[in-house]
Amino acid sequence: MHDSDSWRTWQAFAADAGRGHPSVLDPIREAAEHFDAAARRYLEETAAASQGTAAGAGTAARTFSHFLREQAARLWPPPWGFATVADGPPTGSPREPPAEPPAVGVTREHQQRVHRSAAAAQRMADAQSRLQWLWFDTLATAADAFSARIAGVAGATTTEPPTLRRLYDTWIDCAEAAYAETVHGEAFCTALADFVNASSAWRAEAAAGLELTAKIWDLPTRSELDSLNRRLAAIERQVRAGQPSAKRTRPARRGPRRPQP
Amino acid sequence: MSAPDLPAALAAASGCTPGCSPREVIWQSGKMRLYRYRPLPDSGSRSAGVPLLIVYALVNRPSMMDLQPDRSLIRGLLDEGVDVYLIDWGYPDGADRLITLSDYLDDLLNGCVDQILRRRRMPSLNLLGVCQGGVFSLCYAALNPTRVRNLVTMVTPVDFHTPRDLLSKWVRKIDVPAWVAGGNVSGHALNQLFLSLMPFRLAHQKYMDLYLSTPDQHAVDTFMRVEHWIFDSPDQAGAAFQEFVIGLYQENRLIRNQFAIGERTVDLRAIEVPVLNLIGAKDHLVPREASLALLRAIGSKDYTAREFGLGHIGMYISARAQQEVPAAIAQWLARR
Numbered sequence: 001m002h003d004s005d006s007w008r009t010w011q012a013f014a015a016d017a018g019r020g021h022p023s024v025l026d027p028i029r030e031a032a033e034h035f036d037a038a039a040r041r042y043l044e045e046t047a048a049a050s051q052g053t054a055a056g057a058g059t060a061a062r063t064f065s066h067f068l069r070e071q072a073a074r075l076w077p078p079p080w081g082f083a084t085v086a087d088g089p090p091t092g093s094p095r096e097p098p099a100e101p102p103a104v105g106v107t108r109e110h111q112q113r114v115h116r117s118a119a120a121a122q123r124m125a126d127a128q129s130r131l132q133w134l135w136f137d138t139l140a141t142a143a144d145a146f147s148a149r150i151a152g153v154a155g156a157t158t159t160e161p162p163t164l165r166r167l168y169d170t171w172i173d174c175a176e177a178a179y180a181e182t183v184h185g186e187a188f189c190t191a192l193a194d195f196v197n198a199s200s201a202w203r204a205e206a207a208a209g210l211e212l213t214a215k216i217w218d219l220p221t222r223s224e225l226d227s228l229n230r231r232l233a234a235i236e237r238q239v240r241a242g243q244p245s246a247k248r249t250r251p252a253r254r255g256p257r258r259p260q261p
Numbered sequence: 262m263s264a265p266d267l268p269a270a271l272a273a274a275s276g277c278t279p280g281c282s283p284r285e286v287i288w289q290s291g292k293m294r295l296y297r298y299r300p301l302p303d304s305g306s307r308s309a310g311v312p313l314l315i316v317y318a319l320v321n322r323p324s325m326m327d328l329q330p331d332r333s334l335i336r337g338l339l340d341e342g343v344d345v346y347l348i349d350w351g352y353p354d355g356a357d358r359l360i361t362l363s364d365y366l367d368d369l370l371n372g373c374v375d376q377i378l379r380r381r382r383m384p385s386l387n388l389l390g391v392c393q394g395g396v397f398s399l400c401y402a403a404l405n406p407t408r409v410r411n412l413v414t415m416v417t418p419v420d421f422h423t424p425r426d427l428l429s430k431w432v433r434k435i436d437v438p439a440w441v442a443g444g445n446v447s448g449h450a451l452n453q454l455f456l457s458l459m460p461f462r463l464a465h466q467k468y469m470d471l472y473l474s475t476p477d478q479h480a481v482d483t484f485m486r487v488e489h490w491i492f493d494s495p496d497q498a499g500a501a502f503q504e505f506v507i508g509l510y511q512e513n514r515l516i517r518n519q520f521a522i523g524e525r526t527v528d529l530r531a532i533e534v535p536v537l538n539l540i541g542a543k544d545h546l547v548p549r550e551a552s553l554a555l556l557r558a559i560g561s562k563d564y565t566a567r568e569f570g571l572g573h574i575g576m577y578i579s580a581r582a583q584q585e586v587p588a589a590i591a592q593w594l595a596r597r
Contacts, residue, residue, distance in 0.1 A: 165473060168466075169466075172461050172462060172465070176459055176462060179459075179460065183457075184427060184430060189430050189431055190434060192431055192435075193431075193432075193435045194434075196435050196436075196440060197436045197439060200436060200439035200440045201439065203442065204439065204442060207442070225355075226358075226359075229358070230359060233360075
């Protein structure tokens, strides 16, 4: 798996480099040590399986795959800084938002907006974590199905183009089947809706903040434009309602074409 | 064509855009245009029959109906002597965010029907509704029964809560007013949503198939026209989008005769004109059960369903569709 001398060299380097700034390399060191332990365990279990003394290489692969999935889910925390992965797969129930501090003083409204934004961001992170778990489970299921379908297929290990094409098409079939099973399920639909709803709430708070800034600078705001638009639409509808249907013709005019990127 | 020649072929095809049959604008209102397709030279007096108005969806562009000369449902209808009209809804912008379904149907669609009936001096016309346009056509026919002579629906959902309807499941718990937030819904976002229905096939295998099939330039041109259409998605007017998603995808009101257009409720049982329902048996966007539900919903005694072993887009542009669908429509209309 890796050169034990190189590993010991890395450990010595990490221990020495982290002496002055322990917080900088600790996460990296911990991740590397966890990975090393999991990889060693996988190799030992696989070797034992080949000697008929353990549950099997499949179990070892599953265990290592679960470890990799956990690590991958931790790799991409959202920019708003909330942790995304609890211990093990998410249960589907979002975590409780941080306790709301009392909003007092002249900036009370803004304090409340910041808290609502933070709460929405946390709900987004929770939902994203659930979606990531479901995605990894889907890929694992697809891989299992693919392995089962090609097992015993004559010539499956050759690299001839027709064989590669069949293998690719088989992978696509397995992947789409696993994906369909996941995305039709209640867990995915709930997580997706939670993510969309939380992002809508976060965007609404951001828009409210931008609108306040625009008002401060006396710039036109979306609310003002919408208000004008509603009045105009109501007037247009009243005019159309007053016209006979046979004569309900507007003067020909060109509408704007789709804006070019 | 060998694989190394493919990049050059794709570059040569980058300017290919859908749309090939000559047409003229006969009415405009805002961003909407009503087109009439010029009859083919040899169609003679056949095009003097009852006009056919094609009502396409708001999502995506109607150019898919007329992709290129050998992949054009409209060209096929013109070949059969049908007098073809088409509504192009245009590209909504921020000023259109308050447009409602009533504006689309009672004002724009009804205005198009007015124009055609006045131009042809006829009391009623034939409607061909495609996908969401089929829903609009059903609503219009139910609310204006005297203005529709025959109704054709194509890959049109009627029951939005069938087990295989993935879009319906996804949006069921979404707070749509908060999502739309009074604005338009991005066409790019909808593109991503549709690709997410079958991501491995639509975002990967499709391109591998092109690469491995060693296509000729014509096949590459066709591919690029379809690509152009797929990603040419208009934004959706927020108010109309909200009505459609909540009323249909979430609450499934159409099949229960509870869907409202403006202040009027659509009762599909009021549709008593002949109906031809074209269904794609392999449609992943509109499951066949969602379309087949039309039979039990309408009041018409002259109902015909035709299923084709095609997907949603295949119903418009596949070689088999070119051979079968226009003729099926024209022959059915000719007998009525």
